[in-house]
Amino acid sequence: MDRLAAHFWEGCAAGELRYQRCRACAATQSYPRAFCLRCGAADLEWRSAAGTGTVYALTTVARAPSDEFRALAPYVIVLVDLDEACRMMAHGMPGLAIGERVRAHFFGHGGRQLPRFHKD
Amino acid sequence: MAWITGVGDTAFGRLEDSTPLALMAQAANAALADADRVRTDMDGLLCGYATTLPHLMLSTVFAEYYGLRPGYAHALQLGGATGCAMVMLARELVDAGRCREVLVVAGENRLSGQQRDAAIQTLAQVGHPDYEVPFGPTIPAYYALLASRYMHEYPVSEADLAEFAVLMRRHAGTHPGAHLKSPISVADVLASKSIAAPLKLLDCCPISDGAVALVVSREPHGRSGVRIAGAGQAHLHQHVSNIASVSDLGAGRAARSALAEAGVALTDIDYLGIYDSFTITLLILLEEIGIAARGAAAARLRSGDFSAAGKLALNTHGGLLSYGHCGVAGGMAHIAEAQRQLAGRAGPRQVGERRRALVHGDGGVLSSHVSLVLSRDG
Numbered sequence: 310m311d312r313l314a315a316h317f318w319e320g321c322a323a324g325e326l327r328y329q330r331c332r333a334c335a336a337t338q339s340y341p342r343a344f345c346l347r348c349g350a351a352d353l354e355w356r357s358a359a360g361t362g363t364v365y366a367l368t369t370v371a372r373a374p375s376d377e378f379r380a381l382a383p384y385v386i387v388l389v390d391l392d393e394a395c396r397m398m399a400h401g402m403p404g405l406a407i408g409e410r411v412r413a414h415f416f417g418h419g420g421r422q423l424p425r426f427h428k429d
Numbered sequence: 430m431a432w433i434t435g436v437g438d439t440a441f442g443r444l445e446d447s448t449p450l451a452l453m454a455q456a457a458n459a460a461l462a463d464a465d466r467v468r469t470d471m472d473g474l475l476c477g478y479a480t481t482l483p484h485l486m487l488s489t490v491f492a493e494y495y496g497l498r499p500g501y502a503h504a505l506q507l508g509g510a511t512g513c514a515m516v517m518l519a520r521e522l523v524d525a526g527r528c529r530e531v532l533v534v535a536g537e538n539r540l541s542g543q544q545r546d547a548a549i550q551t552l553a554q555v556g557h558p559d560y561e562v563p564f565g566p567t568i569p570a571y572y573a574l575l576a577s578r579y580m581h582e583y584p585v586s587e588a589d590l591a592e593f594a595v596l597m598r599r600h601a602g603t604h605p606g607a608h609l610k611s612p613i614s615v616a617d618v619l620a621s622k623s624i625a626a627p628l629k630l631l632d633c634c635p636i637s638d639g640a641v642a643l644v645v646s647r648e649p650h651g652r653s654g655v656r657i658a659g660a661g662q663a664h665l666h667q668h669v670s671n672i673a674s675v676s677d678l679g680a681g682r683a684a685r686s687a688l689a690e691a692g693v694a695l696t697d698i699d700y701l702g703i704y705d706s707f708t709i710t711l712l713i714l715l716e717e718i719g720i721a722a723r724g725a726a727a728a729r730l731r732s733g734d735f736s737a738a739g740k741l742a743l744n745t746h747g748g749l750l751s752y753g754h755c756g757v758a759g760g761m762a763h764i765a766e767a768q769r770q771l772a773g774r775a776g777p778r779q780v781g782e783r784r785r786a787l788v789h790g791d792g793g794v795l796s797s798h799v800s801l802v803l804s805r806d807g
Contacts, residue, residue, distance in 0.1 A: 310558075310559055311559075314559035314560070317559070317560075318559075339670060339671065340557065340559070340560045340670075340671075365578060366574040366575070366577045366578040366581075367574065367577050368570050368573035368574050368576075368577055368625045368626055368627075368628075369623070369625065369626040370565065370566065370567065370570050370573075370624075370625045371622070371623040371624055371625065371626070372567065372569070372623075372624045372625065373565055373567070374546070374549050374550050374553050374565060374566070374567045375546065375550060375565070377565070378565035381565065383623075384565065386564055386565070386566055386570055386574065388574055388578075388669070388670055396670055396671075397560065397670060398557075398560060398561050398564055398566070398669075398670045399564065400564060407577060407578065407581045408581075419563070421563060423563065423564065
């Protein structure tokens with residue numbers, strides 16, 4: 310894992326969703342890079358998201374890829390549009406629907422704190 | 430101009446004791462015989478990748494094994510779009526004068542050469558290692574996310590998706606080399622176990638062993654030349670979490686480029702070879718390319734247009750969903766079948782006289798798109 314990804318996951322461990330915002334053009338981006346995807350500037354700052362957003366897509370995984378996840382199955386994977394204008398993958402509580410307002414919580418799995426969205 | 434002068438394949442399914450190189454050689458032998466050529470005629474070699482033989486230099490590993498000494502060789506990796514991309518590149522090499530005869534080949538023992546969990550985990554790595562894979566997704570889950578959004582934006586039902594699985598199984602039933610041949614019904618698909626909602630087992634292609642090879646030539650020799658009349662690509666994202674819009678994934682752009690280059694309209698097409706890793710893949714591709722209006726692909730299927738006797742016969746070999754999916758060669762099977770249909774050499778599966786095919790491959794999660802227009806006329 311590179312240091313940008315480590316910073317994101319350390320945020321999850323601390324109960325926050327970290328994202329990048331460009332100081333030059335104010336664009337936000339959905340996974341961290343060393344530069345702004347829109348304007349190319351290297352002047353990015355980390356911010357902590359409010360943790361609220363809207364469900365863009367979702368699925369319930371019945372057939373897990375590994376023993377580590379088989380114990381959790383079935384589980385919900387969502388794509389959420391955070392209010393800060395970036396999209397992320399996360400877990401979701403059962404019963405969510407596309408378009409629904411959600412809020413991030415965290416749970417421990419596989420040595421990480423994984424974000425899991427609940428109905429807001 | 431460049432022509433597909435030979436096609437060769439193995440049966441798809443569980444082929445015990447097979448290896449990637451042996452399968453590739455078997456398909457290559459068949460393609461060379463079909464093109465009326467021998468190994469020393471091949472001055473170009475393009476090959477795909479094999480998850481069961483992840484080598485840095487697969488093309489030269491194969492060249493040495495098979496006894497080729499090409500003047501131009503490399504492997505190409507673009508997921509399910511690799512087969513169409515290799516044919517596009519072979520055409521460029523021939524048109525540029527770099528090669529006279531290019532052997533295009535891929536194959537692997539994806540089913541029998543590894544444990545099922547290993548295959549599923551390897552494939553899931555198509556996801557982002559830091560921001561997707563930690564959540565435990567699978568390839569079906571990535572496509573299920575896409576399906577959920579598409580079905581939210583357009584009137585598409587799970588029964589609509591099921592129709593495509595049923596049609597592919599019906600077509601595979603007429604092909605002796607198909608992996609899955611027992612007939613299924615819409616009710617069977619809907620009752621099959623959930624994999625990643627809304628996708629069920631029968632919405633997903635199987636994992637197979639198999640290989641396909643093609644010969645791309647500067648002259649239309651052999652038993653049946655089919656011209657590569659147009660090709661186009663589009664690559665708008667890699668990961669499902671970076672899709673900007675489920676209404677513009679790149680398929681429409683790639684197909685429009687290919688059609689424009691061939692100088693034909695979509696209405697001139699009379700055969701379709703469309704990538705179908707999942708039922709939702711096939712439905713979205715048909716609609717984005719414009720073969721059916723949004724939400725209307727299943728209605729067009731029910732009208733009979735995509736059946737063997739229909740005016741837009743679709744994947745008459747059974748597609749990935751039933752002929753089978755062994756990686757790169759799975760997508761090449763659509764090209765092989767289109768070539769045979771245009772050449773009037775599909776045997777009992779021949780769907781009358783067909784002149785022009787649109788073949789489309791996608792890699793990743795509808796990430797990489799390559800379209801080909803194949804034409805029987807000069």
